[in-house]
Amino acid sequence: MTTRTNEMIVSTAQADGKLVVELVETPVTPPGPNEVLVEMEAAPINPSDLGLLFGSADLENAEFSDRRIVAPMSPAMTASLRKRHGDAMPVGNEGAGRVVEAGSDPVAQALMGKRVACLPGGAFARYRIADAATCMPLPDDVSAEQGAAAFVNPLTALGFVETMKRDGGKALVHTAAASNLGQMLLRICLEDGIGIVNVVRSDAQVQLLRDIGAVHALNMAEDGYDAALVDAIAATQAFTAFDPIGGGTQMGRILNAMEQVASRDERFSRYGSSRMKRGYVYGRLDTGPIVMDRSFGISWSVSGWLLFNFLQTVSAEVKERMYARVMSGLTTTFASHYSDRVSLAGMLDRDAVMTYNARKTGEKFLVLPQA
Ligand SMILES: NC(=O)c1ccc[n+]([C@@H]2O[C@H](COP(=O)([O-])OP(=O)(O)OC[C@H]3O[C@@H](n4cnc5c(N)ncnc54)[C@H](OP(=O)(O)O)[C@@H]3O)[C@@H](O)[C@H]2O)c1
Numbered sequence: 001m002t003t004r005t006n007e008m009i010v011s012t013a014q015a016d017g018k019l020v021v022e023l024v025e026t027p028v029t030p031p032g033p034n035e036v037l038v039e040m041e042a043a044p045i046n047p048s049d050l051g052l053l054f055g056s057a058d059l060e061n062a063e064f065s066d067r068r069i070v071a072p073m074s075p076a077m078t079a080s081l082r083k084r085h086g087d088a089m090p091v092g093n094e095g096a097g098r099v100v101e102a103g104s105d106p107v108a109q110a111l112m113g114k115r116v117a118c119l120p121g122g123a124f125a126r127y128r129i130a131d132a133a134t135c136m137p138l139p140d141d142v143s144a145e146q147g148a149a150a151f152v153n154p155l156t157a158l159g160f161v162e163t164m165k166r167d168g169g170k171a172l173v174h175t176a177a178a179s180n181l182g183q184m185l186l187r188i189c190l191e192d193g194i195g196i197v198n199v200v201r202s203d204a205q206v207q208l209l210r211d212i213g214a215v216h217a218l219n220m221a222e223d224g225y226d227a228a229l230v231d232a233i234a235a236t237q238a239f240t241a242f243d244p245i246g247g248g249t250q251m252g253r254i255l256n257a258m259e260q261v262a263s264r265d266e267r268f269s270r271y272g273s274s275r276m277k278r279g280y281v282y283g284r285l286d287t288g289p290i291v292m293d294r295s296f297g298i299s300w301s302v303s304g305w306l307l308f309n310f311l312q313t314v315s316a317e318v319k320e321r322m323y324a325r326v327m328s329g330l331t332t333t334f335a336s337h338y339s340d341r342v343s344l345a346g347m348l349d350r351d352a353v354m355t356y357n358a359r360k361t362g363e364k365f366l367v368l369p370q371a
Pocket residue numbers: 046047048152153156176177178179180181182201202244245282283284285286305306307308359360361362363364
């Protein structure tokens with residue numbers, strides 16, 4: 001039997017107000033009956049990983065050494081992470097690699113030797129155990145890099161469309177729309193003939209989305225944005241919005257624009273239009289409070305949206321359909337683009353951290369754990 005040594009990135013919030021992110025050596029344990037051991041070849045650094053990795057720790061004043069970062073946390077952050085004090089948490093939701101050991105269950109055995117996309121949690125590691133039932137074997141012509149981000153953003157983008165349809169809608173509004181996820185969502189909408197109003201914060205992002213084929217791409221930083229938003233919602237009839245920004249006034253402005261469109265053809269009511277307007281906040285790019293100037297009547301809702309919760313609400317048939325679509329579009333509709341590739345140790349380099357933690361358009365990093 002091969003003896004393997006594992007290395008993995010872990011993040012530990014300490015009770016003394018320090019956050020420690022480090023590359024540690026751990027033993028490789030054999031997979032259970034329904035599990036496989038994956039030799040990880042590629043894993044994207046997604047914003048959700050950054051939340052667990054660093055949260056709002058003060059990286060400007062952190063100490064960076066060879067395999068370790070020690071960053072001060074504010075008292076509020078230290079208190080909010082009380083439940084994980086002292087726990088070395090593995091990081092990295094998803095990735096791709098080769099199955100090198102498989103449990104006794106036939107589902108696990110069938111994956112032996114195959115390259116799979118997986119969602120093991122702790123993907124920033126040389127080896128990781130994954131639940132065999134959730135692994136997706138990659139087609140032969142798809143590399144580990146191309147398959148590394150097969151779960152989180154593709155399924156989320158497809159999940160938005162399912163959610164919008166379930167709400168009875170036929171079009172949607174999306175903010176921070178030039179993101180990796182936003183570009184996928186736009187391509188899905190173009191393929192499926194679904195109206196989409198893309199909201200971004202620079203002219204360069206407007207152009208990026210127009211180049212993909214966006215009809216409605218609005219710069220929220222420009223004068224006239226609110227009026228343009230009303231026009232775009234009127235043109236698409238989009239009464240469902242997905243927003244990863246969270247903090248600030250954006251969701252309220254979108255609901256107000258929806259209300260203006262919805263009330264056009266209705267008689268006056270002191271309760272506002274009867275049209276239901278829905279907002280889903282699915283990220284915290286702005287960690288400030290959500291501020292809403294409520295001029296949108298009573299028929300509205302705003303709630304959180306999380307992929308893992310959504311997946312529990314759909315049938316096996318819908319899930320199968322979504323997985324199959326992702327697999328067939330990994331190099332097209334669902335392609336992710338990376339600005340940089342880093343090793344596990346390279347993830348802890350100061351310049352790398354400062355760049356990927358900024359979550360800027362087109363600056364997504366890919367970790368190559370075997371490098
Ligand atoms: N809830 C879920 O289940 C779920 C699942 C998947 C992804 N997500 C979320 O989806 C979002 C996008 O993920 P991704 O991997 O596609 O990210 P990404 O490619 O790194 O893109 C992040 C985008 O957000 C923009 N941005 C950052 N801070 C902003 C702010 N304060 N206001 C407005 N725009 C801002 C950036 O634009 P600039 O270049 O202008 O900074 C960039 O276009 C993340 O928030 C992630 O957490 C949530």
